[in-house]
Amino acid sequence: MPMDPRKGVFAGDSNTSILVRAGSRIALISETHSWAYLLLLPSFLLVLAVLIYPVGSGILLSFREMRLTRPDLGTPFIGLRHYRELWSDPVFHISLVNTTIWALVGTTAQFVCGLISALALNRGLHRLLPGMRLARVLILLPWVMPSVVAGHMWALMLDSRLGVINDMLVRVGLLDRYMAFFADPQTALPAVLVVSTWGAFPFFTLFYLAALQGIPDDLYEAAGVDGAGLWLQFRHITWPMLVPIVVATIVLRMIGMVNAPDLLLVLTGGGPGHATQVLSLFAFQKAYAEFDFGYAAAVSVVMMLMLMAFTVVYVRISGVTKE
Amino acid sequence: MPPSQRRLDRSLDLFTGLLVLAFVAFCLFPLGWTLLTSLKPEADIVTATLQYIPQHVTLENYVTLWQQSDFPTLVTNSVVVTSITGLICLTIGTLAAYSFSRYRFRGRGKLLIFYLVIRMFPVVLMIIPLFIMMRNLGLLDSRFGLALAYTTFLLPLCIWMLKGFFDAIPLELEEAARIDGCTRLGALVRVVLPLARSGLVTTAVFVAIVAWNEFLFAMMMTTSQGSRTWPVGLQLMVGEFQLPWGPLSAGGILSIIPIIIFFALVQQSLIRGLTAGAVKG
Numbered sequence: 001m002p003m004d005p006r007k008g009v010f011a012g013d014s015n016t017s018i019l020v021r022a023g024s025r026i027a028l029i030s031e032t033h034s035w036a037y038l039l040l041l042p043s044f045l046l047v048l049a050v051l052i053y054p055v056g057s058g059i060l061l062s063f064r065e066m067r068l069t070r071p072d073l074g075t076p077f078i079g080l081r082h083y084r085e086l087w088s089d090p091v092f093h094i095s096l097v098n099t100t101i102w103a104l105v106g107t108t109a110q111f112v113c114g115l116i117s118a119l120a121l122n123r124g125l126h127r128l129l130p131g132m133r134l135a136r137v138l139i140l141l142p143w144v145m146p147s148v149v150a151g152h153m154w155a156l157m158l159d160s161r162l163g164v165i166n167d168m169l170v171r172v173g174l175l176d177r178y179m180a181f182f183a184d185p186q187t188a189l190p191a192v193l194v195v196s197t198w199g200a201f202p203f204f205t206l207f208y209l210a211a212l213q214g215i216p217d218d219l220y221e222a223a224g225v226d227g228a229g230l231w232l233q234f235r236h237i238t239w240p241m242l243v244p245i246v247v248a249t250i251v252l253r254m255i256g257m258v259n260a261p262d263l264l265l266v267l268t269g270g271g272p273g274h275a276t277q278v279l280s281l282f283a284f285q286k287a288y289a290e291f292d293f294g295y296a297a298a299v300s301v302v303m304m305l306m307l308m309a310f311t312v313v314y315v316r317i318s319g320v321t322k323e
Numbered sequence: 324m325p326p327s328q329r330r331l332d333r334s335l336d337l338f339t340g341l342l343v344l345a346f347v348a349f350c351l352f353p354l355g356w357t358l359l360t361s362l363k364p365e366a367d368i369v370t371a372t373l374q375y376i377p378q379h380v381t382l383e384n385y386v387t388l389w390q391q392s393d394f395p396t397l398v399t400n401s402v403v404v405t406s407i408t409g410l411i412c413l414t415i416g417t418l419a420a421y422s423f424s425r426y427r428f429r430g431r432g433k434l435l436i437f438y439l440v441i442r443m444f445p446v447v448l449m450i451i452p453l454f455i456m457m458r459n460l461g462l463l464d465s466r467f468g469l470a471l472a473y474t475t476f477l478l479p480l481c482i483w484m485l486k487g488f489f490d491a492i493p494l495e496l497e498e499a500a501r502i503d504g505c506t507r508l509g510a511l512v513r514v515v516l517p518l519a520r521s522g523l524v525t526t527a528v529f530v531a532i533v534a535w536n537e538f539l540f541a542m543m544m545t546t547s548q549g550s551r552t553w554p555v556g557l558q559l560m561v562g563e564f565q566l567p568w569g570p571l572s573a574g575g576i577l578s579i580i581p582i583i584i585f586f587a588l589v590q591q592s593l594i595r596g597l598t599a600g601a602v603k604g
Contacts, residue, residue: 023508030508036426040434043419043478046411047441050475054452055444061452113346120342127336135343137590142350144586146536148554149575152561153353156360156568164356167373198349210598252442259445262538266558283447288543293451300448307443 062298068291075294082298091274091282092299099278099303101189103257107250109197114204114249119238121205122212136209143202151266154195158182182268185275192267192276199263200256204249211245212238247318251311258307279303354579361385361572368568384569385577394574396548397556400466401535404552407470408534409527412481415474417523420485421511425494435486438479449475450543457544466550472540477530484529487599488522489515525592528585535582553578 029035062082066075086092117139124132142150157165160180169175181191215238223233261281264270270277270285279299286296360368361384363377388394422428423435453472454463462468492515500510516523538554545551557574560567586593 027506027508030506030511035507036422036428039418039422042415043482044434046415046474046478047438050453050471051441051444051449054449054456054475057452057455058448116342117346120339120346123335123339124343127332127339129336129340129343132343135347137587138347139343139350140590140594141354141583141586144532144536144582145354145579146538146554146582148536148538148557149357149579150353152557152571152575153357155566156572157353157356162369162373162568164373164375198353202350206594207598210594255443259447260539261447265539265542280445280447283445284450284539284543287447287451287454293455297448297451300445300451303445304443304448307445311443 058297059301061294062301064294066293066297068293078294082295083302085295086298086302091277092279094274095277095279095282095299098189098274098276099258099280099306102193102278103254106193106196106200106257107253109193110201110253111204111246111250113197113201115208117201117205118208118212119234121209125213139205140202142199143206145199147199147260147262148266150195150199151263154191154198155182155267158191183272185272188268188272188275192264195267196257196263200253203253207245207249208242211242215241243318247315251314254310254314255307258303279306357572357575360568361576363569365569384573388570388573388577392560392570392574393548393556394553394577397551397553398578400550401552401554403466404470404473404541404550405531405534407467408473408477409530411470411474412477412530413523413527416478416481416485416526417516419482420489421515423482423486424489425497435483438482441479442476446476446539450540453540454543463544464546464550469541469544469550469552470534472544473534473537477533481526481530484526484596485519485522487596488519488526490599491522492518521589521592522596525589525596528589529593529596532582532585535578 029038063077063079064075065073065078065081067073121132121136121139125136157163158181160166160178160183163178163181166175166178170178179187181187219237220233223237228236258278259280261278261284264276264278264281265284268276270281280303283296283299283303286292286299359375359377362380362382363374364379364381364383367374367377367379423431450472453475457463457465457468457472460468462471496518497510497514500514501507505513536554537552538558541552541555542558545555553574557571557578560571560574
């Protein structure tokens with residue numbers, strides 16, 4: 001017999017527990033038109049409170065003075081002064097250049113490694129080569145590693161006295177003496193880029209492998225019958241199918257690279273000198289070490305504008321939105 | 324198949340195998356080296372001639388770490404913060420994702436895109452006002468406050484993942500339950516959630532891994548032992564001059580064990596959940 005929960009609500013039996021009664025009342029509401037919105041309400045309120053409000057007040061903060069170490073200054077409105085100071089701050093200019101190198105080179109290296117590994121894994125899985133299913137899991141591991149641990153692992157391996165990589169490179173003959181990779185302004189940024197590539201290329205592998213496995217086999221078979229070689233097959237079948245996800249992953253990864261200073265914080269702290277100083281780290285240090293919140297907010301706003309400009313231009317140029 | 328084709332296939336197979344092997348080695352080498360280092364006594368780590376295979380295997384680094392640092396407290400804090408984050412994201416995320424998945428209402432598309440676009444906001448830009456906000460609310464340096472801060476970047480992701488899992492559940496099952504007299508709420512609780520169990524678990528694991536690993540917010544928002552999480556504690560172990568490589572490696576290994584276990588358990592479903600949009604193009 002079909003049950004009707006609505007009967008339970010107004011049955012009036014006094015021994016119905018409050019919990020059941022509340023449940024029935026929500027069940028009643030779930031039949032109304034506003035249910036879809038009510039379900040969304042908690043998340044929307046939370047996002048409003050912990051995301052929109054902070055971002056909004058962060059932007060406003062960039063036009064104000066706010067130093068936790070100088071409460072006597074108060075938080076007066078100072079217009080564009082932080083931005084003018086930024087313009088004449090040499091560290092800001094270095095950070096700007098470094099951020100561009102860091103994000104572009106890093107994302108490119110991760111993309112190339114991710115694409116090649118995904119193509120190899122896809123072929124291996126397709127040809128049922130041994131160990132490929134395990135390899136697919138193992139290759140993803142660096143991506144779930146915490147940046148603190150990743151940083152320490154590589155700091156140990158690249159250490160100027162105890163580093164296994166130094167030892168191996170000297171043995172092979174590529175180096176004639178141990179290098180202090182993170183202490184030399186010439187090698188510090190490339191060294192951190194290697195670490196970041198290790199940690200993030202699996203992100204691309206993950207998505208490209210999934211996309212590759214979604215391409216129907218008969219497309220390749222037809223191309224093979226027509227005599228198209230591997231390169232032509234890649235050029236005319238694989239790549240066009242991958243383009244939308246390539247654009248999406250590159251945008252996401254660029255955002256990640258520009259926004260996250262974790263690795264640099266653990267490995268170099270921006271040094272030596274300012275050789276590895278990037279905007280996100282600069283802003284974090286201004287806030288965390290100097291408690292100059294207004295200035296740090298201004299740096300963050302510049303970062304956000306750069307990211308927005310990049311995303312809009314990149315998505316336009318790649319033309320994925322046309323379809 | 325002509326023999327030349329077969330020969331080409333075979334050499335390509337070999338090349339593929341070697342390539343994958345090289346990537347696996349690249350990925351695993353740092354993990355393996357850290358494990359080996361964590362098993363060496365201090366004298367064998369700081370040595371003139373590098374030992375590739377530990378000659379005196381010892382667990383003393385693990386003992387030192389557990390007894391002399393506040394690692395147990397740090398881990399407890401991390402567990403608490405991770406659990407609260409998971410609970411908030413999953414409860415609120417489920418409601419929102421179900422609504423997105425099942426209803427067509429005005430502003431639905433815009434709201435979905437909005438939840439995607441907010442990832443672009445710099446973390447640092449959010450950290451500063453959140454710090455001020457938490458300080459005013461008295462939530463600074465508390466585990467709940469930190470968990471709340473984590474929802475900024477985890478809730479939107481969580482909603483998108485869960486929506487994908489809900490989309491995969493056929494609508495007919497729900498309709499059948501409705502015909503049998505279930506309310507919409509009843510159908511959600513009795514039909515949809517049990518069916519989406521693996522998706523819920525997967526999303527929970529993903530949220531847990533990210534929260535467990537998070538470093539930047541934790542560094543900024545925790546100042547005392549009462550709420551400090553392990554990534555911050557581990558980072559603070561690094562002294563100015565002498566690096567305690569042994570205990571540091573042991574700490575690294577201990578803190579990634581739960582991640583590896585959880586990841587291994589749900590990896591297939593996790594890959595599906597994360598890449599659902601990718602396959603559709």
